[in-house]
Amino acid sequence: MTREWHTRLPRFWWLRRATYFQFMVRELTSLAVLAYTGLMVWALFATAAGASSPGFFDFLRTPLSVWLHAVLLILALYHTGTWIALTPKVLVVWRDDERVEPDLIAGYNGTLFLIVTAVVLWLVIG
Amino acid sequence: MPDHILEVFRYLPDSEDEPRFQRYEISYRDDWVVLDALNHVKDQHDPTLSFRWSCRMGICGSCGMMVNGEAKLTCETFVRDYDTDTIKIEPLTHFPVVRDLVINMDDFMEKLPTVSPWLIREEEAGPEDGEYRQTPGQVARYKRFSMCINCMLCYSACPVYGLDSTFTGPAALALAERYNLDSRDEGQSQRADVVTAHEGIWECTYVGACTEVCPKDVDPAGAIQMLKLSYALDWAKSFVMPRGSKRD
Numbered sequence: 602m603t604r605e606w607h608t609r610l611p612r613f614w615w616l617r618r619a620t621y622f623q624f625m626v627r628e629l630t631s632l633a634v635l636a637y638t639g640l641m642v643w644a645l646f647a648t649a650a651g652a653s654s655p656g657f658f659d660f661l662r663t664p665l666s667v668w669l670h671a672v673l674l675i676l677a678l679y680h681t682g683t684w685i686a687l688t689p690k691v692l693v694v695w696r697d698d699e700r701v702e703p704d705l706i707a708g709y710n711g712t713l714f715l716i717v718t719a720v721v722l723w724l725v726i727g
Numbered sequence: 728m729p730d731h732i733l734e735v736f737r738y739l740p741d742s743e744d745e746p747r748f749q750r751y752e753i754s755y756r757d758d759w760v761v762l763d764a765l766n767h768v769k770d771q772h773d774p775t776l777s778f779r780w781s782c783r784m785g786i787c788g789s790c791g792m793m794v795n796g797e798a799k800l801t802c803e804t805f806v807r808d809y810d811t812d813t814i815k816i817e818p819l820t821h822f823p824v825v826r827d828l829v830i831n832m833d834d835f836m837e838k839l840p841t842v843s844p845w846l847i848r849e850e851e852a853g854p855e856d857g858e859y860r861q862t863p864g865q866v867a868r869y870k871r872f873s874m875c876i877n878c879m880l881c882y883s884a885c886p887v888y889g890l891d892s893t894f895t896g897p898a899a900l901a902l903a904e905r906y907n908l909d910s911r912d913e914g915q916s917q918r919a920d921v922v923t924a925h926e927g928i929w930e931c932t933y934v935g936a937c938t939e940v941c942p943k944d945v946d947p948a949g950a951i952q953m954l955k956l957s958y959a960l961d962w963a964k965s966f967v968m969p970r971g972s973k974r975d
Contacts (some may be wrong), residue, residue: 603822604740605831610889617796621886624934687933690949691956698864 605635627683633676640673730754731806733764735776735796736817738824746824748815749773761801761816762790765828778828785942788878792828795818798880798940819883821892835879842903847914849956856893859911872905872950874943881947893926897937897947900928904950907957920957928954 615621647657660666688710689703731753738746751768759767762780769776780790783802790801795815804908806814822830852859881897903922907915922928931951938948 603825605825606738606740607823608820610821610886614889615885617935618884620934620936620939624932628932635767687952690933690952692947693949693953695864695868698862698867700867 620659627680628649630676630683633673637673637677681714682711685714730812731764731809732813733768734813734815735765735768735828736824737776737827737831739775740826750795750813754804757807759806761792761799761804761806761814763792764806764814765801765816768860776828777826786876788876789802790870791819791878791880791883793820795884798883800878800880800942803942819879821883821885821889822879830879832879832883834892835877835882835896835898838899839877841895841900842899842906843914843921844899844902844906846906846909846912847917848911849913861910865910868910869905869908872901872908872945875901875905875945875947876943876950878942880940880942881945883938884940886936887930887932891926891930894930895921895927897931897951898945900954901945901947901950904954907954915957916961919961923958928958 611617615625643657647654685707687705692706692710694701694706733751733753734748735751737743737749737794751772753764753767753772754769755764762783765776765778766780778790778792780802781787782789785800785803788800791798791817792801793799794801794804795811796811796817798819801816801893816828818824818828818830822832822834825831846859875898877898879898882888883900885894885897888896902924903918906912907918928951931948933948933952935948938946941947
């Protein structure tokens with residue numbers, strides 16, 4: 602029996618290729634979405650408690666909160682963009698016998714995301 | 728005839744304990760692919776060098792290797808396209824190395840048939856019924872996924888397979904989708920056990936490198952995401968339509 606040589610994936614395999622690195626960034630930015638979900642849960646409890654729980658509303662006024670929201674927004678938007686880019690892989694649409702262009706599928710989804718975001722912003726801020 | 732240095736992975740299990748890199752200085756012709764350079768080394772410098780190859784035209788899938796860290800078919804990879812003086816050639820990663828650039832592909836060969844990559848019919852029609860006909864549109868729906876040449880570059884690029892070799896892997900799963908999309912096939916539910924197992928589609932985290940390295944533009948990453956959607960829909964449908972339904 603011939604001895605075979607086995608290699609193991611190095612710890613920093615994700616630095617070896619741009620695609621691997623982008624994958625890791627995509628996965629890590631999901632933590633930003635998780636963190637913001639945590640903030641929202643905190644906001645819900647604080648709102649329900651009203652004036653008896655001023656901690657959350659005091660925190661919102663701090664520079665740290667502004668920075669945190671800005672960073673989380675950027676990371677969450679990036680994460681959202683990666684999923685919109687993925688949609689043509691999952692949604693393979695055929696028009697008669699021609700495949701609808703993947704960029705068009707991603708474009709529709711991106712546009713829908715922008716419209717929904719604009720409507721939500723209008724409802725909240727407008 | 729410009730010069731290049733080939734730095735080639737050598738593993739000689741009969742005489743050496745560890746692999747090493749061996750340097751060969753070659754003068755190459757402008758129309759040489761990396762496989763030509765390796766054959767030149769074997770013919771002119773070192774007959775002990777071992778590597779697989781066959782068709783030399785990107786069909787047989789035998790000559791896959793890592794060229795400067797990238798999974799490539801060496802018969803399609805031109806030496807002139809590398810600016811570096813040194814070209815590093817290694818066996819495909821994530822596979823056991825038998826000798827030099829030759830890998831053991833048993834794991835891949837065992838996984839391929841597990842997805843039942845053939846037409847499955849609930850009731851086989853007899854010869855008197857003629858052939859199963861398809862329109863060009865029906866062929867177009869699966870044709871891309873049928874172009875796989877089993878070169879295993881996708882397995883070599885897949886970090887999931889590198890971390891866990893029980894993963895069924897990109898090519899085998901793409902082949903499952905190729906048959907699921909075939910209008911003549913009725914075997915989607917029969918493939919479910921293997922395709923939707925823990926080692927199947929759900930292990931794929933969509934890194935996407937398999938699609939990038941595929942020399943035949945098969946898009947295994949896309950096939951796996953389509954499988955996830957279709958089997959998730961089948962699972963949802965099973966609650967309202969116990970008999971299920973096949974996709975168009």
